[in-house]
Structure formats: C-alpha cells, structure tokens
Amino acid sequence: MFVRNTWYVAAWDHEVTRTLLARTILNTPIVLYRRQDGRPVALNDACPHRFLPLSKGELIGDAIQCGYHGMTFDCDGACTRIPGQERIPDTARVASYPVAERWGWIWIWMGDPALADPDLIIDIPQLATGAWDVCRGDKMYLRGNYQLMTDNLMDPSHVSYVHRSTLGGSGEAELAVKTEVFDGLVTVSRVVPEAKPAPIFQALGNYPGNVHRWQVYKVVPPSLCIVDTGTIDSRGDDWRALDLGTDSPEKNVTIPDADERTVIYLRGYDFMTPETETTTHYFWFLLRNFGLGDKALEKRVIEQTTMAFEEDLVVCEAIQARVDNGELPRQLNVAIDKGSTQVRRMVDRMIAAEQNLAAAE
Numbered sequence: 144m145f146v147r148n149t150w151y152v153a154a155w156d157h158e159v160t161r162t163l164l165a166r167t168i169l170n171t172p173i174v175l176y177r178r179q180d181g182r183p184v185a186l187n188d189a190c191p192h193r194f195l196p197l198s199k200g201e202l203i204g205d206a207i208q209c210g211y212h213g214m215t216f217d218c219d220g221a222c223t224r225i226p227g228q229e230r231i232p233d234t235a236r237v238a239s240y241p242v243a244e245r246w247g248w249i250w251i252w253m254g255d256p257a258l259a260d261p262d263l264i265i266d267i268p269q270l271a272t273g274a275w276d277v278c279r280g281d282k283m284y285l286r287g288n289y290q291l292m293t294d295n296l297m298d299p300s301h302v303s304y305v306h307r308s309t310l311g312g313s314g315e316a317e318l319a320v321k322t323e324v325f326d327g328l329v330t331v332s333r334v335v336p337e338a339k340p341a342p343i344f345q346a347l348g349n350y351p352g353n354v355h356r357w358q359v360y361k362v363v364p365p366s367l368c369i370v371d372t373g374t375i376d377s378r379g380d381d382w383r384a385l386d387l388g389t390d391s392p393e394k395n396v397t398i399p400d401a402d403e404r405t406v407i408y409l410r411g412y413d414f415m416t417p418e419t420e421t422t423t424h425y426f427w428f429l430l431r432n433f434g435l436g437d438k439a440l441e442k443r444v445i446e447q448t449t450m451a452f453e454e455d456l457v458v459c460e461a462i463q464a465r466v467d468n469g470e471l472p473r474q475l476n477v478a479i480d481k482g483s484t485q486v487r488r489m490v491d492r493m494i495a496a497e498q499n500l501a502a503a504e
Contacts, residue, residue: 144257145169146493147254150264151416153242154249155282163207163481165198167418169253170431171241174198175302178205183249187197187238191222195351196236237337241384246270247279247413256496265367266395269410275430278444283425285411285456287416287463289366292423296368296413297331297360297482322481323389330389331482333344344374344407346404346447360482361390364489366415370445371396408432412447421463425471427452 151168158164164175165188170187174197181300188196191211200210201364206223208215214235215224221236230488241252241259247269252259269275287290297309319331339345344354361373369392375385384402388394393411410430429448465471476484 145253145417146490146497148176148252148258148497149254149365149493150243150250150252150259150261151366152248152414152424153185153251153416155279155426155474156244156247158282159249160339161200161202163200163202165196166424168251168424169417170419171253172196172198173248173251174207175242176202176207177211178218178503183242183244185240185242185249185251186216186218186220187240189237190216191235191237203264227445247277247428251486263352263480265363266393267412269395269430274409275432275433276441278429278431278441278448279425280429280445280449280452282454283456285415285423285425285459286421287423288421289417290490291424291462292413292415292455293362293366293368293486294483295459296370297329297362297486298479320479320482322485324485325390327489328361328363328390328392329482329485330359330361332387333386334382334387337377340374341372344372346443350376353377355385357385357396359387359389359396361389361392362482362486364371364486364493366417366432367392368411368413370411370413371408372411373406375406376404378404406432409444409448410491413452421467425452425456451460 147169153166153168153173154164159175159177161177166173166175174181175185177183186197188195188198190211192214193211195211196205197209197216201214202207206215206217213226217223218239220237220239222231225235227229227264231483235451241256243250243261243264243266248278250264270277296336317331317409318335320331323330337353338356340350340354346465354374355377356374358372361369373396375398384399386397388396396408398404398406409431411429413425413427418424429444431444
C-alpha cells in the first residue's frame, strides 16, 4: 500500500516532451506528455475501449488518439471523438492526474485531486538562489521496495561497509547517531571528528590532514530524502560549533560566521517514487558549494556519486530478492534502526489516515 495524497517525482523535466512517455507509478500505468504550450499532462495509460495503452497512440494537437480505433482523449481525459459515431458516452474517459513542474522535475499527485496543492512541493532554497551548483544524475531503477532505500538513507552506519571506496571512512560505524523526530520530518545525524577524509572528499579537497565530517540524513515521508555530507579542516574539538540544521528540510549545515575555513559540502536530494510494491524509480541530484562553474568537476562528482548509489542498489536489491525468496528469520532491530523505524511509522499513519478519510466519505 502507498501514500497517495502527496507529490511524487514522475520524471525529469527533459524526459517529458511531445513524445508520449509511459511510466508506472503506484502500480498505475501513466502516460506523460506536454501540450503545445509546454505544460505537462498525465493520464491513465489505457483506452477504456479495449485497454490498449494510450502511449501506443499519437498526439493530435494536445489530445491523444488511441492507436487501435482512433478514439481521442483530451488533456483532462475526456473522450472527444469516436470514429463512426456521434454520441460519446459519459464513461468514455480516462483518469487525469494533477502535475506540476518544479526544480527540474515533473511532479504527480496520485490521490484526491482536490488536495493537490503545488505549494506542498518541497522547497529547495539553495537551488533557488543559484549560489550552489547542481549535479544532475540520471534516473536510476531499483528492483526493490522504495522503503528499502529510505531505510538505507536513514542509516549513516552502512557507509563504512557499503561505500568503502567512495564515502566510507574508518571507524565511523562505532559512533552513535542522533535521531530526531519533527512534524513531518525524521533526521538522523552524526559528526565524525578528527577523521581521515572519505575517499570522495579527499579527491575533491586534497586535505593535508584530518577533518571533521558530518552526515545528516533527513526523510520527509513517504519518500523524499535529503542527505548532507561534508568536511572541514580539523581544529581539535571545534566540531561542536557546527550547526547541523536537523529540524528543517531546507536548512543545511553551517559553521560560525567568523570561521574562515573552507567547507566542502554536498547536499543530495534523493526521491523514491514507487513503481510497484517491489520496484522503484530513483531520482536524484546534488548541490555543491565548491568548484562553481567547473564542468569537469561536475562530471567527476556525478560519477563518484553514481558509483556510491550503485553500491546501495546492490544491497537493496539483494534484500528484496531474499525477501521474495521464501521464509525469513525473525527480523532484528538494533539501535541504528531508530530513524527508519520512525519513518515507517509515519508512513503507516499517513496511509491509515487516508483510509479513514475514504471510509468516512
């Protein structure tokens, strides 16, 4: 089961064009395209006559003509033409879904259209100001339930083992994490003081010695994830002055105004859109505050990050395959699972609230 009354990323903006795009979201096949004026459209991808996917048809102006018998459907899903007959039944229509375009993505609302307020889409002030550079990654595909990845993104401790060649550092898994629950947000954070730089940050910063590192993992349920990682030159125990900004999705890690050290900072946005119960569309980009305008560096950051995410996919897909393969031992939860447990509880409450609302209508 899924939360439906929320905005999900349906596609990168460049994926949705005047060519019909088929994509399944929350077990529902969707067809996406743009009107002639550029506005995106999302319809259920099945002609109600013989159920041929509308994505197998063609655009006629702003409408889709079914490729089987030529029935035509407008942007709201209403049938406007049936070849060979004048009367069009009221049932000759398909569902349409609210969509919005923001932050380089096309967002879709799969629940009650009356609740689809675009102002509920997450704000990204660092992107709006233009003060950070964007590293846009390709859409990834997870052969696993979306919550396996949100579990992963609530868990800094796996970095030491899964990401040895990219993000991992020595000994950090032994350090405790802090889990905080706010209204509509769960944050897990940790500072790794006086540590060797992780491989990716050493490659980017060429640090001469130890650094302070931070890991701040935020999840806005059901599946919007923000990951802050960064480093700063070490000056003993001054890491305690770091403000991790854990109480808001918009805040990033900051250092005192008088501190002149250079911070190498990556802020990742990882948004999981369920395709089915066991497959997920994985959209992501990174913001960086260093090497602004350096296209070679941008490519390098994307390559390094993609490598790290592919390491995550291997783990999550192996878990899904094992879950699908038969009897499992009783699941064990340990201290590092507190954040992911809180996220799953929030999602369960959101689904229950939607079910109660539907039952009351």
